[in-house]
Amino acid sequence: MDLGISGKRAVVIGGSQGLGLAVCERLAAEGVNLLLFARDSKKLDEACGQLRSAHGVQVDACAGDITRAEDIDRVAAQAAGNGGVHILVLNTPRPPSPMRDFLQENEDARWEQAYQQQLHGALLVLRKLVPLVAESGWGRVVAITSASIKQPMPRHALSTIFRAGVQAALKHLAMELAPRGVTVNAVAPATVITPTFSTFHNLEARIQSVPMKRVGQPEELSATVAFLASAHAGFITGETIQLDGGQTLALC
Numbered sequence: 001m002d003l004g005i006s007g008k009r010a011v012v013i014g015g016s017q018g019l020g021l022a023v024c025e026r027l028a029a030e031g032v033n034l035l036l037f038a039r040d041s042k043k044l045d046e047a048c049g050q051l052r053s054a055h056g057v058q059v060d061a062c063a064g065d066i067t068r069a070e071d072i073d074r075v076a077a078q079a080a081g082n083g084g085v086h087i088l089v090l091n092t093p094r095p096p097s098p099m100r101d102f103l104q105e106n107e108d109a110r111w112e113q114a115y116q117q118q119l120h121g122a123l124l125v126l127r128k129l130v131p132l133v134a135e136s137g138w139g140r141v142v143a144i145t146s147a148s149i150k151q152p153m154p155r156h157a158l159s160t161i162f163r164a165g166v167q168a169a170l171k172h173l174a175m176e177l178a179p180r181g182v183t184v185n186a187v188a189p190a191t192v193i194t195p196t197f198s199t200f201h202n203l204e205a206r207i208q209s210v211p212m213k214r215v216g217q218p219e220e221l222s223a224t225v226a227f228l229a230s231a232h233a234g235f236i237t238g239e240t241i242q243l244d245g246g247q248t249l250a251l252c
Helices: 018-029 041-055 069-081 107-136 157-180 203-208 218-228
Strands: 009-013 033-038 059-063 087-091 139-144 182-189 240-243
Touching: 009 018, 009 069, 018 033, 018 041, 018 087, 018 139, 018 218, 033 041, 041 059, 041 087, 059 069, 059 203, 069 107, 087 107, 107 139, 107 182, 139 157, 139 218, 157 182, 182 218, 218 240
Parallel strands: 009 033, 009 087, 033 059, 087 139, 139 182, 182 240
Antiparallel strands: none
16 A cells, blocks of 8 residues: 655654664655664664665664754754655653663662653654644654553553653644644554563563564554554544554553
8 A cells, every 4th residue: 555655754763773763664665755863873874774775765864862952953953954854753762771660660860861761852852853844734743652651561660651751742742733734643562572672571471461472573563653654644643553462452
């Protein structure tokens, strides 16, 4: 199915590896031109070369830290200079390792790190890049959050708490931007393969807790993000799509 977004311009935060890179691959396959933002310049260069070679789209990079306002200003300026932004994909870093339950989180430094990377940084991106999306007259904002925002999972306290804050911001934006033709949605994964998947606590038991008895694939997440970013999803906004194999049963 043609998603109707060929030639659109997307900024993908955290697009150099893992789920972010999978999203870039899927958007590039649809003909979307990309601007990738991440911390590691080497990984960014490798990802850009891979995407250009495979899909023949324009792919640019901006190296920076999501917690630094000046770095988000740079990627916003670069995006504006490239002709603006139609699609913004927000993919924040994972919580500090090892992941812990709430009452085990006794280190202020871990709380601060999680706050900076998952909430403060996300708000910086939304505040500085969403206005560019709104200016385009056609826009999609898609955030990758976590299934734990609806059903808290063991040892996910930092992820649950701060990503819930991101969800609240998305609700406000969905209301504010709907009259301008911009949709705002989230994809909430759980037990999806990432570069750190093998380090998860009690991995086999976690897989068995999934009703489908398997892990999710990056391609399944990236296809969901691409659909929400597509021309076909123009009447879907303010929604969270659970991508968790049935761990959160929310049909209602």
